[in-house]
Amino acid sequence: MYQLDHLADVARKAVRIGHELIKTARPETVTEKTDRDTFTDVDVRIEHEIRAYLAEATPDIGFVGEEEGRSDAAADSAYVWGLDPIDGTANFVHGVPLCGVSLALMQGDRTIAAAVSLPYLELHYSAVAGGGAFVNGKKLSASGTTELSKSIVAIGDYALGEDAAEKNRQRITLTAELAAQIERVRMFGSAAHDLVWLAEGRVDGAIVMSNKTLDLAAGILIAREAGALVLDSSGADHTHASTHTIAATPGIASQLLSLVQSVV
Structure with a gap:
Protein backbone atom coordinates (compact mmCIF):
# COMPACT_ATOMS: atom_id res chain seq x y z
CA MET A 1 0.00 0.00 0.00
CA LEU A 140 1.08 25.68 11.84
CA SER A 141 -0.12 26.28 15.39
CA ALA A 142 -3.55 27.47 16.51
CA SER A 143 -3.70 30.65 18.57
CA GLY A 144 -3.23 30.81 22.33
CA THR A 145 -6.34 32.94 22.90
CA THR A 146 -8.15 32.14 26.16
CA GLU A 147 -10.89 34.81 26.31
CA LEU A 148 -13.98 34.99 24.13
CA SER A 149 -13.91 38.78 24.34
CA LYS A 150 -10.52 38.78 22.61
CA SER A 151 -11.37 36.19 19.95
CA ILE A 152 -12.38 36.30 16.30
CA VAL A 153 -14.81 33.56 15.28
CA ALA A 154 -15.77 32.63 11.72
CA ILE A 155 -19.27 31.33 11.07
CA GLY A 156 -20.60 29.35 8.12
CA ASP A 157 -23.04 30.66 5.56
CA TYR A 158 -26.72 30.95 6.34
CA ALA A 159 -28.91 28.10 5.12
CA LEU A 160 -30.46 27.86 1.66
CA GLY A 161 -33.19 25.68 0.24
CA GLU A 162 -35.74 23.64 2.15
CA ASP A 163 -36.34 24.71 5.78
CA ALA A 164 -33.89 27.59 5.35
CA ALA A 165 -36.08 30.04 7.29
CA GLU A 166 -36.23 27.78 10.36
CA LYS A 167 -32.52 26.94 10.20
CA ASN A 168 -31.61 30.58 9.83
CA ARG A 169 -33.58 31.64 12.89
CA GLN A 170 -31.14 29.51 14.88
CA ARG A 171 -28.13 30.83 12.96
CA ILE A 172 -29.19 34.45 13.44
CA THR A 173 -29.67 33.86 17.17
CA LEU A 174 -26.18 32.34 17.30
CA THR A 175 -24.74 35.32 15.41
CA ALA A 176 -26.34 37.70 17.92
CA GLU A 177 -24.95 35.74 20.88
CA LEU A 178 -21.48 35.75 19.35
CA ALA A 179 -21.67 39.47 18.57
CA ALA A 180 -22.47 40.15 22.23
CA GLN A 181 -19.52 38.17 23.58
CA ILE A 182 -16.59 38.00 21.17
CA GLU A 183 -14.31 40.59 19.59
CA ARG A 184 -15.49 40.08 16.01
CA VAL A 185 -17.71 37.74 13.96
CA ARG A 186 -16.56 36.89 10.44
CA MET A 187 -18.33 35.12 7.56
CA PHE A 188 -15.82 34.34 4.82
CA GLY A 189 -18.16 32.15 2.74
CA SER A 190 -15.77 29.19 2.65
CA ALA A 191 -15.42 26.50 5.30
CA ALA A 192 -11.93 25.77 3.99
CA HIS A 193 -10.86 29.32 4.83
CA ASP A 194 -12.51 29.13 8.25
CA LEU A 195 -10.66 25.98 9.26
CA VAL A 196 -7.22 26.56 7.79
CA TRP A 197 -7.21 30.08 9.18
CA LEU A 198 -8.07 28.61 12.58
CA ALA A 199 -5.06 26.33 12.15
CA GLU A 200 -2.91 29.34 11.28
CA GLY A 201 -4.14 31.47 14.18
CA ARG A 202 -5.83 34.06 11.96
CA VAL A 203 -9.12 33.25 13.70
CA ASP A 204 -9.69 31.64 17.09
CA GLY A 205 -12.82 29.64 16.31
CA ALA A 206 -15.02 28.45 13.46
CA ILE A 207 -18.66 27.37 13.68
CA VAL A 208 -20.59 25.65 10.90
CA MET A 209 -24.17 24.77 11.81
CA SER A 210 -24.10 21.74 9.54
CA ASN A 211 -21.68 19.02 8.48
CA LYS A 212 -20.85 18.47 4.81
CA THR A 213 -17.94 16.06 4.64
CA LEU A 214 -16.48 17.23 1.33
CA ASP A 215 -16.48 20.85 2.50
CA LEU A 216 -15.01 20.15 5.93
CA ALA A 217 -12.91 16.99 6.09
CA ALA A 218 -9.63 18.45 4.84
CA GLY A 219 -9.85 21.61 6.90
CA ILE A 220 -10.75 19.67 10.04
CA LEU A 221 -7.62 17.54 9.83
CA ILE A 222 -5.46 20.61 9.23
CA ALA A 223 -7.03 22.41 12.20
CA ARG A 224 -6.61 19.40 14.49
CA GLU A 225 -3.01 18.85 13.48
CA ALA A 226 -2.35 22.51 14.37
CA GLY A 227 -3.70 21.92 17.86
CA ALA A 228 -7.31 23.06 17.53
CA LEU A 229 -10.24 21.08 18.91
CA VAL A 230 -13.08 20.12 16.56
CA LEU A 231 -16.31 19.08 18.27
CA ASP A 232 -19.96 18.34 17.67
CA SER A 233 -22.54 20.45 19.52
CA SER A 234 -22.89 17.53 21.94
CA GLY A 235 -19.30 18.14 23.04
CA ALA A 236 -18.06 14.88 21.51
CA ASP A 237 -15.24 14.80 18.98
CA HIS A 238 -16.50 15.74 15.54
CA THR A 239 -17.04 12.88 13.06
CA HIS A 240 -18.53 12.58 9.59
CA ALA A 241 -21.86 11.83 11.33
CA SER A 242 -21.88 14.97 13.50
CA THR A 243 -24.76 17.43 13.25
CA HIS A 244 -22.78 20.64 13.77
CA THR A 245 -19.13 21.68 13.58
CA ILE A 246 -17.51 23.68 16.39
CA ALA A 247 -13.78 24.19 15.97
CA ALA A 248 -11.64 26.33 18.25
CA THR A 249 -8.29 26.87 19.80
CA PRO A 250 -8.23 24.96 23.13
CA GLY A 251 -8.30 28.12 25.25
CA ILE A 252 -11.84 29.06 24.17
CA ALA A 253 -13.25 25.72 23.00
CA SER A 254 -15.37 25.02 26.08
CA GLN A 255 -16.68 28.59 26.18
CA LEU A 256 -17.58 28.53 22.52
CA LEU A 257 -19.21 25.12 22.84
CA SER A 258 -21.36 26.36 25.75
CA LEU A 259 -22.45 29.35 23.69
CA VAL A 260 -23.50 27.12 20.79
CA GLN A 261 -25.29 24.71 23.15
CA SER A 262 -27.30 27.61 24.60
CA VAL A 263 -28.70 28.18 21.11
CA VAL A 264 -29.17 24.64 19.79
Whole structure:
Protein backbone atom coordinates (compact mmCIF):
# COMPACT_ATOMS: atom_id res chain seq x y z
CA MET A 1 0.00 0.00 0.00
CA TYR A 2 1.03 3.60 -0.45
CA GLN A 3 3.09 5.44 2.17
CA LEU A 4 1.21 8.24 3.94
CA ASP A 5 3.87 10.83 3.10
CA HIS A 6 3.58 9.89 -0.56
CA LEU A 7 -0.21 10.27 -0.43
CA ALA A 8 0.17 13.68 1.20
CA ASP A 9 2.42 14.70 -1.69
CA VAL A 10 -0.17 13.43 -4.17
CA ALA A 11 -2.83 15.51 -2.41
CA ARG A 12 -0.72 18.65 -2.60
CA LYS A 13 -0.06 18.13 -6.31
CA ALA A 14 -3.76 17.45 -6.93
CA VAL A 15 -5.02 20.68 -5.37
CA ARG A 16 -2.42 22.65 -7.33
CA ILE A 17 -4.27 21.57 -10.48
CA GLY A 18 -7.37 23.32 -9.18
CA HIS A 19 -5.28 26.21 -7.88
CA GLU A 20 -4.01 27.04 -11.36
CA LEU A 21 -7.42 26.66 -12.99
CA ILE A 22 -9.09 29.01 -10.51
CA LYS A 23 -6.40 31.62 -11.06
CA THR A 24 -6.57 31.47 -14.85
CA ALA A 25 -10.25 30.80 -15.59
CA ARG A 26 -13.49 32.68 -15.14
CA PRO A 27 -16.84 30.87 -15.17
CA GLU A 28 -18.63 30.72 -18.51
CA THR A 29 -21.68 28.89 -17.17
CA VAL A 30 -23.31 29.03 -13.74
CA THR A 31 -25.84 26.28 -13.00
CA GLU A 32 -28.27 26.21 -10.09
CA LYS A 33 -28.18 23.00 -8.02
CA THR A 34 -30.80 24.04 -5.48
CA ASP A 35 -32.24 27.32 -4.23
CA ARG A 36 -29.39 29.88 -4.72
CA ASP A 37 -26.73 27.14 -4.58
CA THR A 38 -24.74 26.97 -7.81
CA PHE A 39 -21.82 25.33 -9.54
CA THR A 40 -19.84 26.46 -12.57
CA ASP A 41 -18.11 24.92 -15.54
CA VAL A 42 -14.83 25.61 -13.70
CA ASP A 43 -15.95 23.49 -10.72
CA VAL A 44 -16.67 20.62 -13.11
CA ARG A 45 -13.39 21.03 -14.99
CA ILE A 46 -11.34 21.08 -11.77
CA GLU A 47 -13.09 17.99 -10.46
CA HIS A 48 -12.64 16.16 -13.75
CA GLU A 49 -8.91 16.96 -13.98
CA ILE A 50 -8.14 16.16 -10.35
CA ARG A 51 -10.13 12.93 -10.57
CA ALA A 52 -8.11 11.91 -13.64
CA TYR A 53 -4.80 12.75 -11.93
CA LEU A 54 -5.70 10.78 -8.79
CA ALA A 55 -6.93 7.81 -10.82
CA GLU A 56 -3.50 7.63 -12.43
CA ALA A 57 -1.48 8.38 -9.29
CA THR A 58 -3.50 6.18 -6.90
CA PRO A 59 -5.60 3.77 -8.99
CA ASP A 60 -6.56 1.61 -5.99
CA ILE A 61 -8.11 4.51 -4.07
CA GLY A 62 -11.72 5.53 -4.59
CA PHE A 63 -12.93 9.05 -5.29
CA VAL A 64 -15.99 11.14 -4.47
CA GLY A 65 -16.45 14.69 -5.73
CA GLU A 66 -19.01 17.35 -5.00
CA GLU A 67 -20.09 17.76 -8.62
CA GLU A 68 -19.65 14.36 -10.34
CA GLY A 69 -20.18 12.00 -7.40
CA ARG A 70 -18.45 8.71 -6.66
CA SER A 71 -16.09 6.65 -8.75
CA ASP A 72 -16.77 2.94 -9.25
CA ALA A 73 -13.82 2.15 -6.96
CA ALA A 74 -15.19 4.24 -4.08
CA ALA A 75 -17.66 1.57 -2.97
CA ASP A 76 -15.00 -1.11 -2.53
CA SER A 77 -11.92 0.84 -1.48
CA ALA A 78 -10.84 1.19 2.15
CA TYR A 79 -9.51 4.63 1.22
CA VAL A 80 -11.40 7.38 -0.60
CA TRP A 81 -10.36 10.80 -1.86
CA GLY A 82 -13.01 13.44 -1.15
CA LEU A 83 -12.88 16.66 -3.19
CA ASP A 84 -14.62 20.01 -3.08
CA PRO A 85 -13.29 21.53 -6.32
CA ILE A 86 -14.21 25.10 -5.39
CA ASP A 87 -15.18 25.73 -1.79
CA GLY A 88 -16.77 29.17 -1.94
CA THR A 89 -18.24 28.96 -5.43
CA ALA A 90 -20.49 31.99 -4.85
CA ASN A 91 -17.41 34.03 -3.98
CA PHE A 92 -15.65 32.76 -7.10
CA VAL A 93 -18.59 33.66 -9.34
CA HIS A 94 -18.74 37.19 -7.94
CA GLY A 95 -14.99 37.76 -8.08
CA VAL A 96 -14.51 37.67 -4.31
CA PRO A 97 -11.01 36.20 -3.75
CA LEU A 98 -12.03 33.86 -0.93
CA CYS A 99 -12.37 30.40 -2.39
CA GLY A 100 -10.25 27.27 -2.39
CA VAL A 101 -9.67 23.69 -3.44
CA SER A 102 -10.17 21.16 -0.65
CA LEU A 103 -9.06 17.50 -0.83
CA ALA A 104 -9.16 14.88 1.92
CA LEU A 105 -8.04 11.27 1.98
CA MET A 106 -10.49 9.35 4.14
CA GLN A 107 -10.20 5.93 5.72
CA GLY A 108 -13.70 5.15 6.91
CA ASP A 109 -14.73 7.92 9.31
CA ARG A 110 -11.15 9.19 9.65
CA THR A 111 -9.27 11.69 7.51
CA ILE A 112 -5.60 10.74 7.24
CA ALA A 113 -4.24 13.29 4.75
CA ALA A 114 -5.45 16.65 3.52
CA ALA A 115 -4.54 19.54 1.26
CA VAL A 116 -6.24 22.91 0.83
CA SER A 117 -5.13 25.59 -1.61
CA LEU A 118 -6.31 29.21 -1.56
CA PRO A 119 -5.35 30.34 -5.08
CA TYR A 120 -5.86 34.09 -4.91
CA LEU A 121 -3.79 34.27 -1.73
CA GLU A 122 -1.08 31.81 -2.81
CA LEU A 123 -1.53 29.79 0.38
CA HIS A 124 -1.03 26.01 0.31
CA TYR A 125 -2.04 24.03 3.40
CA SER A 126 -1.51 20.34 4.12
CA ALA A 127 -1.54 17.82 6.93
CA VAL A 128 -1.20 14.12 7.65
CA ALA A 129 -2.63 12.41 10.71
CA GLY A 130 -0.07 12.60 13.48
CA GLY A 131 2.39 14.59 11.37
CA GLY A 132 1.38 18.20 11.96
CA ALA A 133 -0.06 20.83 9.65
CA PHE A 134 1.78 23.22 7.34
CA VAL A 135 1.25 26.28 5.16
CA ASN A 136 3.77 26.93 2.38
CA GLY A 137 6.20 24.66 4.25
CA LYS A 138 5.80 26.41 7.63
CA LYS A 139 4.44 24.44 10.59
CA LEU A 140 1.08 25.68 11.84
CA SER A 141 -0.12 26.28 15.39
CA ALA A 142 -3.55 27.47 16.51
CA SER A 143 -3.70 30.65 18.57
CA GLY A 144 -3.23 30.81 22.33
CA THR A 145 -6.34 32.94 22.90
CA THR A 146 -8.15 32.14 26.16
CA GLU A 147 -10.89 34.81 26.31
CA LEU A 148 -13.98 34.99 24.13
CA SER A 149 -13.91 38.78 24.34
CA LYS A 150 -10.52 38.78 22.61
CA SER A 151 -11.37 36.19 19.95
CA ILE A 152 -12.38 36.30 16.30
CA VAL A 153 -14.81 33.56 15.28
CA ALA A 154 -15.77 32.63 11.72
CA ILE A 155 -19.27 31.33 11.07
CA GLY A 156 -20.60 29.35 8.12
CA ASP A 157 -23.04 30.66 5.56
CA TYR A 158 -26.72 30.95 6.34
CA ALA A 159 -28.91 28.10 5.12
CA LEU A 160 -30.46 27.86 1.66
CA GLY A 161 -33.19 25.68 0.24
CA GLU A 162 -35.74 23.64 2.15
CA ASP A 163 -36.34 24.71 5.78
CA ALA A 164 -33.89 27.59 5.35
CA ALA A 165 -36.08 30.04 7.29
CA GLU A 166 -36.23 27.78 10.36
CA LYS A 167 -32.52 26.94 10.20
CA ASN A 168 -31.61 30.58 9.83
CA ARG A 169 -33.58 31.64 12.89
CA GLN A 170 -31.14 29.51 14.88
CA ARG A 171 -28.13 30.83 12.96
CA ILE A 172 -29.19 34.45 13.44
CA THR A 173 -29.67 33.86 17.17
CA LEU A 174 -26.18 32.34 17.30
CA THR A 175 -24.74 35.32 15.41
CA ALA A 176 -26.34 37.70 17.92
CA GLU A 177 -24.95 35.74 20.88
CA LEU A 178 -21.48 35.75 19.35
CA ALA A 179 -21.67 39.47 18.57
CA ALA A 180 -22.47 40.15 22.23
CA GLN A 181 -19.52 38.17 23.58
CA ILE A 182 -16.59 38.00 21.17
CA GLU A 183 -14.31 40.59 19.59
CA ARG A 184 -15.49 40.08 16.01
CA VAL A 185 -17.71 37.74 13.96
CA ARG A 186 -16.56 36.89 10.44
CA MET A 187 -18.33 35.12 7.56
CA PHE A 188 -15.82 34.34 4.82
CA GLY A 189 -18.16 32.15 2.74
CA SER A 190 -15.77 29.19 2.65
CA ALA A 191 -15.42 26.50 5.30
CA ALA A 192 -11.93 25.77 3.99
CA HIS A 193 -10.86 29.32 4.83
CA ASP A 194 -12.51 29.13 8.25
CA LEU A 195 -10.66 25.98 9.26
CA VAL A 196 -7.22 26.56 7.79
CA TRP A 197 -7.21 30.08 9.18
CA LEU A 198 -8.07 28.61 12.58
CA ALA A 199 -5.06 26.33 12.15
CA GLU A 200 -2.91 29.34 11.28
CA GLY A 201 -4.14 31.47 14.18
CA ARG A 202 -5.83 34.06 11.96
CA VAL A 203 -9.12 33.25 13.70
CA ASP A 204 -9.69 31.64 17.09
CA GLY A 205 -12.82 29.64 16.31
CA ALA A 206 -15.02 28.45 13.46
CA ILE A 207 -18.66 27.37 13.68
CA VAL A 208 -20.59 25.65 10.90
CA MET A 209 -24.17 24.77 11.81
CA SER A 210 -24.10 21.74 9.54
CA ASN A 211 -21.68 19.02 8.48
CA LYS A 212 -20.85 18.47 4.81
CA THR A 213 -17.94 16.06 4.64
CA LEU A 214 -16.48 17.23 1.33
CA ASP A 215 -16.48 20.85 2.50
CA LEU A 216 -15.01 20.15 5.93
CA ALA A 217 -12.91 16.99 6.09
CA ALA A 218 -9.63 18.45 4.84
CA GLY A 219 -9.85 21.61 6.90
CA ILE A 220 -10.75 19.67 10.04
CA LEU A 221 -7.62 17.54 9.83
CA ILE A 222 -5.46 20.61 9.23
CA ALA A 223 -7.03 22.41 12.20
CA ARG A 224 -6.61 19.40 14.49
CA GLU A 225 -3.01 18.85 13.48
CA ALA A 226 -2.35 22.51 14.37
CA GLY A 227 -3.70 21.92 17.86
CA ALA A 228 -7.31 23.06 17.53
CA LEU A 229 -10.24 21.08 18.91
CA VAL A 230 -13.08 20.12 16.56
CA LEU A 231 -16.31 19.08 18.27
CA ASP A 232 -19.96 18.34 17.67
CA SER A 233 -22.54 20.45 19.52
CA SER A 234 -22.89 17.53 21.94
CA GLY A 235 -19.30 18.14 23.04
CA ALA A 236 -18.06 14.88 21.51
CA ASP A 237 -15.24 14.80 18.98
CA HIS A 238 -16.50 15.74 15.54
CA THR A 239 -17.04 12.88 13.06
CA HIS A 240 -18.53 12.58 9.59
CA ALA A 241 -21.86 11.83 11.33
CA SER A 242 -21.88 14.97 13.50
CA THR A 243 -24.76 17.43 13.25
CA HIS A 244 -22.78 20.64 13.77
CA THR A 245 -19.13 21.68 13.58
CA ILE A 246 -17.51 23.68 16.39
CA ALA A 247 -13.78 24.19 15.97
CA ALA A 248 -11.64 26.33 18.25
CA THR A 249 -8.29 26.87 19.80
CA PRO A 250 -8.23 24.96 23.13
CA GLY A 251 -8.30 28.12 25.25
CA ILE A 252 -11.84 29.06 24.17
CA ALA A 253 -13.25 25.72 23.00
CA SER A 254 -15.37 25.02 26.08
CA GLN A 255 -16.68 28.59 26.18
CA LEU A 256 -17.58 28.53 22.52
CA LEU A 257 -19.21 25.12 22.84
CA SER A 258 -21.36 26.36 25.75
CA LEU A 259 -22.45 29.35 23.69
CA VAL A 260 -23.50 27.12 20.79
CA GLN A 261 -25.29 24.71 23.15
CA SER A 262 -27.30 27.61 24.60
CA VAL A 263 -28.70 28.18 21.11
CA VAL A 264 -29.17 24.64 19.79
